Amino acid sequence: MQKGDEIVITQMEHHSNIVPWQMIAEERDLIVKFIPVLKNGELDLNQLNNLLTSKTKLVAVTHVSNSLGTINPIKEIIGKAHQKGAVVLIDAAQSLQHFKLNVQELDCDFLVFSGHKVFAPTGTGILFAKENLLNKMPPYMGGGDMIKTVTMEKTEYNELPHKFEAGTPNIAGGIVLGKAIEWLSQFDLKEIEEYEHELLEYATEKLKKNSGCGYLRRGKKQEQYFVFFN
Ligand SMILES: Cc1ncc(COP(=O)(O)O)c(C=O)c1O
Structure with missing residues (x-):
């Protein structure tokens, strides 16, 4: 990405x-644009066509919002971004545990x-990440298994995925992550989703009637959010 290039994200992103993107924008003089959020908590996708330009290099969007619970139509967003030649990153931090995702079908780049x-x-x-993109990208850290050969004069980088795995990796963490996913896979995610949706509808209905919500204040600081039911 070069000076003047654009990154499109949304107003509902987790700050991570x-x-x-703000950091790289500052470093390289890029522009970060935001897809607005409507009052109903959905993205204003009418704005997307205006936000995407020939300068858009990357669209980074969350699948499920951590603050609103909104499920974004990522397939549509990916399609539109690709039409403009931008690559798309999906933040699945709140989604992979709820939905079976097929990255090939979605055609997301990251x-x-x-x-x-x-x-x-x-x-x-x-x-x-798509293999062709990773092959084009340089390693961002040096050391460990990210090398194929090292001499005093020159280093040849290892193939994927090792090129991006500098230093001794978190082997124990990787094993447990695999086990955790295996464990989760025994459940019917659809059933969990339906149950969670039931809870959402129950809570929403209760909150609309005879109930309220607010902040618990200790001194001047808003410290804890609370909800009460009558
Ligand atoms: C939507 C979303 N994106 C990103 C993150 C950040 O993940 P991490 O805590 O691994 O940095 C979170 C964490 O809550 C999240 O909910």
């Missing part, structure tokens, strides 16, 4: 899908997921 969202250890996770 905002800050890295997909990221945090292990601790499926009871795996913190610091573990998944980065999916």
Whole structure:
């Protein structure tokens, strides 16, 4: 990405899908644009056509919002971004534990997921990326198994995925992440989704009637969010 290029994200991103783009934007003089959120908690996708330009290089969007619960139509967003020649990153941190995702069908270029969202250890996770993109990208850290050969004069990088795995990896974490996913796979995600939806509808109905919500204040600081039912 070069000066003046654009990154499109949304107003409902977790800050971990905002800050890295702001950092690279500052470094390279890029522009970060936001797809707005409507009052009903959905993305204003009418704005997407205006936001996507020939300068858009990357669209990074969450599948499920951690703050609103909104499920975004990522297939549609990916299609539109690709039409403009941009690559798409999907933040699946709140989605992979709820839906079976097929990255080939979605045709996303990158997909990221945090292990601790499926009871795996913190610091573990998944980065999916299309092979051709990873082959074009340079390693971002040096050391460990990311090399094929090293001499005083020259280093030849290893093949994928080792090229991006500098240093001794978190082997124990990786094993437990695999086990956690295996464990989760025994459940019918559809059933869990239906149950969660039932809870959502129950809570929404209760909140609309005879109930309220607010902040618990200790001194001047808003410290704890609470909901009460009558
Ligand atoms: C939608 C979403 N994206 C990203 C993250 C950040 O993940 P991590 O805690 O692994 O940095 C979270 C964590 O809550 C999240 O909900």
